[in-house]
Amino acid sequence: MSKFGALVMGPAGAGKTTFCNALIQHLRLNKRSCFYVNLDPAAEDFSYEPDLDIKDLISLEDVMEELGLGPNGGLIYCFEHLLQNLDFLTTALEPLSEEYLIILDLPGQIELYTHIPVVPTLVKHLTRFGSLNVSLCAAYLLESTFVIDRAKFFAGTLSAMSAMIMLEIPHVNILSKMDLVKGSVPKRQLKRFLDPDTSLLDDESPADPSRSSKAVDPADTESVMGGASFSKLNKAVAHLIDDFSMVSFLQLDVQDEDSVGGVLSYIDDAIQYHEAQEPREPNDEIADYGDDEMMG
Numbered sequence: 001m002s003k004f005g006a007l008v009m010g011p012a013g014a015g016k017t018t019f020c021n022a023l024i025q026h027l028r029l030n031k032r033s034c035f036y037v038n039l040d041p042a043a044e045d046f047s048y049e050p051d052l053d054i055k056d057l058i059s060l061e062d063v064m065e066e067l068g069l070g071p072n073g074g075l076i077y078c079f080e081h082l083l084q085n086l087d088f089l090t091t092a093l094e095p096l097s098e099e100y101l102i103i104l105d106l107p108g109q110i111e112l113y114t115h116i117p118v119v120p121t122l123v124k125h126l127t128r129f130g131s132l133n134v135s136l137c138a139a140y141l142l143e144s145t146f147v148i149d150r151a152k153f154f155a156g157t158l159s160a161m162s163a164m165i166m167l168e169i170p171h172v173n174i175l176s177k178m179d180l181v182k183g184s185v186p187k188r189q190l191k192r193f194l195d196p197d198t199s200l201l202d203d204e205s206p207a208d209p210s211r212s213s214k215a216v217d218p219a220d221t222e223s224v225m226g227g228a229s230f231s232k233l234n235k236a237v238a239h240l241i242d243d244f245s246m247v248s249f250l251q252l253d254v255q256d257e258d259s260v261g262g263v264l265s266y267i268d269d270a271i272q273y274h275e276a277q278e279p280r281e282p283n284d285e286i287a288d289y290g291d292d293e294m295m296g
């Protein structure tokens, strides 16, 4: 039996949980089954109660209190504990049929898949462990407000690329919170960020007026670093991204059903969700509808 899932990742505050909620709502509206897994041991207050919550195995609060660790060390401890207790995941996911989309909501700390390969190990378990064999797609969110600051945007793009390389699974990159930039960044300009190229950094007119070129005072270390040195580094990074043509972005506006549905269709394609589904008779849908009606 095949299984399908989306691993929702991205920097802290990128809108991962909000996207998971929008996705769950969209799947429910379209009568699709989903299984929501919270993998953030510090997360609280959910719009949709997780079907499986890492906090039932270990919570960051307990780890920090009992072991005297800080938030980052504590988080790493929680994930190492999860890796030693993978049955917690396996037992819950094993019974799910191919109709389910498993949504895994990760914390925003980038070190979980760069410095110590916690997330890559988790992904290997989900995708290669015999009875699970989940066809998994990474959904990497980056805040669209980063396009206002091009250096930040390229740093974020590089982190997306790093995740792609580390995880070796199908990947969609998403510019989240589009509602926040829609009015302020012209559509034509925004298009250039969806498929980023180095010329963005060569432009005379930065998107953020506060970053416009000023005379550099050699006595001012910050302006020297922020000017020539970083500009060279940014360009080198942008060329690297451009050379590999690996990163492009989908736009996400969680308030817009079509936008959420559009992102979902890319995820479905990446994991070949629809190819695995049993063809449904029109009568099945009528029957389902009837059941729901009866349930009120």
Ligand SMILES: Nc1nc2c(ncn2[C@@H]2O[C@H](COP(=O)(O)OP(=O)(O)OP(=O)(O)O)[C@@H](O)[C@H]2O)c(=O)[nH]1
Pocket (backbone or CB within 6 Å): 010, 011, 012, 013, 014, 015, 016, 017, 018, 019, 040, 106, 107, 108, 176, 177, 178, 179, 180, 252, 253, 254, 255
């Ligand atoms: N305007 C706007 N705000 C958003 C959107 N998505 C998320 N936010 C806000 O951004 C903040 C962070 O959103 P979350 O969904 O918690 O982000 P996260 O990536 O899960 O955060 P961490 O788990 O802490 O890494 C919250 O205040 C959200 O209300 C969006 O599409 N538009």
